Amino acid sequence: MNSVKSYSKFVKPYWKLVVITLIIGVIKFGIPLTLPLIMKYTVDSILLTKLSLGEKILKLTYIISIASVLFIIVRFPVEYYRQYFAQEITSRILYDIRDKLYNHLQKLSLRFYQNHKTGEIISRVMNDVEQTKNIVETGMMNIWLDIFTLTIALGFMFTLNVKLTFVAIANLPFYAISVKKLYKRLKLLTKQRSQSLADVQSYLHERVAGIPVVKSFTLEEYDQNQFDIRNSNFLTKALKVTQWNALTNSIINTLTDIAPLLVIAYGGYKVATGDLTIGTFVAFFGYLDRIYSPLRRLVNSSTLLTQATASLERVLELWDQPYDVQDQPTAKQLTEVNGDIKFNHVWFRYEKDSDYILKNIHFSIPSGRTVALVGMSGGGKSSLISLIPRFYNIDKGEITIDGMNIENITQQSLRKHIGMVLQDNILFSGTIRENILLGNPSASEEGMILSAKAANAHEFILNLPNGYDTEIGEKGVKLSGGQKQRVAIARVFLKNPQILILDEATSALDLESESLIQESLDKLAKNRTTIIIAHRLSTITHVDQIIFMKDGEIIEQGTHEELMNQKGYYEQLFNIQILNQNNDKQVVMDY
Incomplete structure (x- = not known):
């Protein structure tokens, strides 16, 4: 939590743009939520009615015209500015972090540089800072928009049929248990992967700088083996993260696929008994995707946030390095010097x-x-x-x-x-x-x-x-x-x-x-x-x-x-x- 709080200081200068982006995002994510209602209206009020063919075509044309304005004319600029502003915010934040981090590095004493490898410092400034962008893109924007989508979709579903909604979300507690168990381990694995990548970069930086020594002592084969050791270690750590991600996704996707089966079984039964209209059933099934798509994204967001937080902790470790040599509060400027x-x-x-x-x-x-x-x-x-x-x-x-x-x-x-x-x-x-x-x-x-x-x-x-x-x-x-x-x-x-x-x-x-x-x-x-x-x-x-x-x-x-x-x-x-x-x-x- 403290690490995210530290990161929020860099977000604060852009809070107005963040709010604008969120509002645009609400519009962007809200537009698709109308589609199941359009389907319900089309099925129940047009297709399954006793209206003449001409009246059906007229009503269909009318509803499609309205939907076209919404999905084409309105959505295009909304989609564009949502993507542009989100990328602009993250790019500016990363610029600010690297700029201030470089300023911090210049103030550190030579003792720090004698005790730390150049490649590892570069890895933290470049790779780890880059990974933190998901804290803004995902944590401060996408998650809230997905929660908004999920909330609105659930609201529509409860309006359509309360019992069927409870059937649809019966497996949500299993989501919470899975996320809690899986992501604690993922954060540790991600941090280990970042460190092993820093080791590779550090070794590479030193050897490229010292390539004349490698060649003069004909150390190419030895040096390749040494690089392979570090590269293999990075591969092992990366595969562990991949394995854990694969396990997470397989569990989440399996849980997700259970919900449609339950809805089809119970909803089909209700349609067969006449307690549910076909249009409502079709609309409900459409909203089912609207709750589980953001739910999947929320789970994936948890993965990205876990990795981003691990990288942020490595950045803050560098940031927290103390200044061995500091100016005293009463230090004076040295203007003219004799040189005694x-x-x-x-x-x-x-x-x-x-x-x-x-x-x-x-x-x-x-x-x-x-x-x-x-x-x-x-x-x-x-x-x-x-x-x-x-x-x-x-x-x-x-x-x-x-x-x-x-x-x-x-x-x-x-x-x-x-x-x-x-x-x-x-x-x-x-x-x-x-x-x-x-x-x-x-x-x-x-x-x-x-x-x-x-x-x-x-x-x-x-x-x-x-x-x-x-x-x-x-x-x-x-x-x-x-x-x-x-x-x-x-x-x-x-x-x-x-x-x-x-x-x-x-x-x-x-x-x-x-x-x-x-x-x-x-x-x-x-x-x-x-x-x-x-x-x-x-x-x-x-x-x-x-x-x-x-x-x-x-x-x-x-x-x-x-x-x-x-x-x-x-x-x-x-x-x-x-x-x-x-x-x-x-x-x-x-x-």
């Missing part, structure tokens, strides 16, 4: 019951200075930089920008002043122009081109088939690693943030690309507060401060010269890298 950053005894862990990833981190970066974070993998460097734009909440301590605790700043205004260039930047399908403009969608053409030039990307872009309007494919697959990185840097140039975060932005590139990108990064870092996660220590010897991290703690801190003189972790790692570089050069020369 301070970590004040910060502790952080991803889960409440896990070990701390960062332990007592304490350092400061004056405005316009550059700090490099170095150390072995797993030291906590990437976790540290993810705290500055407040992708996660810290457990203890505080992080300040220009003396303001970032938890007292709105997330959006905070992130507007932070630019990030990562090792594997994400580009979106579309053109190069569209991807660069993500840095500032309102920027001018001139500003966009100047950003590309600053990132050393303008020249290679002009050599592409369509220049800035070249389609780059999903995740920029049509560009090289160096080209993707330069587009990502141009995006940050266009954003023009005061605080810059570079996470191993050149570690996966060849020397030529690294040289071009390093040049553009040096331009980008000028006069900005910059934090660099460095893989190659030779690229950060010029920075103002180097922080060596190990196991989530700051072990060493100082300039390149100071750390080399300490003869500690940094000096050892630096010398090892220099030795490896010299060996690589010697191998190349020998070759």
Whole structure:
């Protein structure tokens, strides 16, 4: 009930259109209810009377003319607008749900996305939301119209013959028992089917994205078997739902077929004894279909509603995901930024019951200075930089920008002043122009081109088939690693943030690309507060401060010269890298 109540919030803006549709529906369903009465009149008052042939034809023409106006001229527009308005309402509601659900997804923290598969999220937003349309079409419209039809038809039947009506509806209690017993199980089976479909979509999404790995490791056969396991599981769940639906329909249809037999037996007996006219019997039999057709639809509606409610519960499960990172009620907008950053005894862990990833981190970066974070993998460097734009909440301590605790700043205004260039930047399908403009969608053409030039990307872009309007494919697959990185840097140039975060932005590139990108990064870092996660220590010897991290703690801190003189972790790692570089050069020369 709570799930339907939540859904009704999306129906409320369209209540006037719902009412209009219901009124039109009443007319649409009411018109066929006149047909048995027309049959009764035709049989009793025309065909079985002693009127002359001419009088019978005249009366028949008269009644058919009236019926034609009703069934053709009136019913056509009624049928059209009933269908159109019903579809319009459901389409608009589904649009609103997906729109607000996407807005909700954007507010969820990175922790949520790390714990949930992309394919399953997509399945809930697309498939499950689509299934909920039956709550409106069926639950809020068709059911009421079928109840209206059923009520009016029963009213006419009681008017025609009370005893025969009770005979006709004698099996209705069995309907109620069957529905109650069958649909509780159906809801569970439907929810299981939806989950298994989400598993298939999730697996498919991951494998399509990682198809180069599948092919390079010749995993096609293995991967096909893994997909078959999930696909077979979905087939099993789907067949269980099908089996239960088939059982439901067979029981309901069997119960339905009993009623005409009872009516024919008892009604035929009454006609034979002269207690019932043939016209009344024919009309009554016509109304019999008018009560059991909506009754069948009501049973089918119960099936659809059960499935829709199960899907709605999955949508609401996603909707009820809490926001790990939220703006405080008193949070302020960050307008002008100098870029003074301070970590004040910060502790952080991803889960409440896990070990701390960062332990007592304490350092400061004056405005316009550059700090490099170095150390072995797993030291906590990437976790540290993810705290500055407040992708996660810290457990203890505080992080300040220009003396303001970032938890007292709105997330959006905070992130507007932070630019990030990562090792594997994400580009979106579309053109190069569209991807660069993500840095500032309102920027001018001139500003966009100047950003590309600053990132050393303008020249290679002009050599592409369509220049800035070249389609780059999903995740920029049509560009090289160096080209993707330069587009990502141009995006940050266009954003023009005061605080810059570079996470191993050149570690996966060849020397030529690294040289071009390093040049553009040096331009980008000028006069900005910059934090660099460095893989190659030779690229950060010029920075103002180097922080060596190990196991989530700051072990060493100082300039390149100071750390080399300490003869500690940094000096050892630096010398090892220099030795490896010299060996690589010697191998190349020998070759």
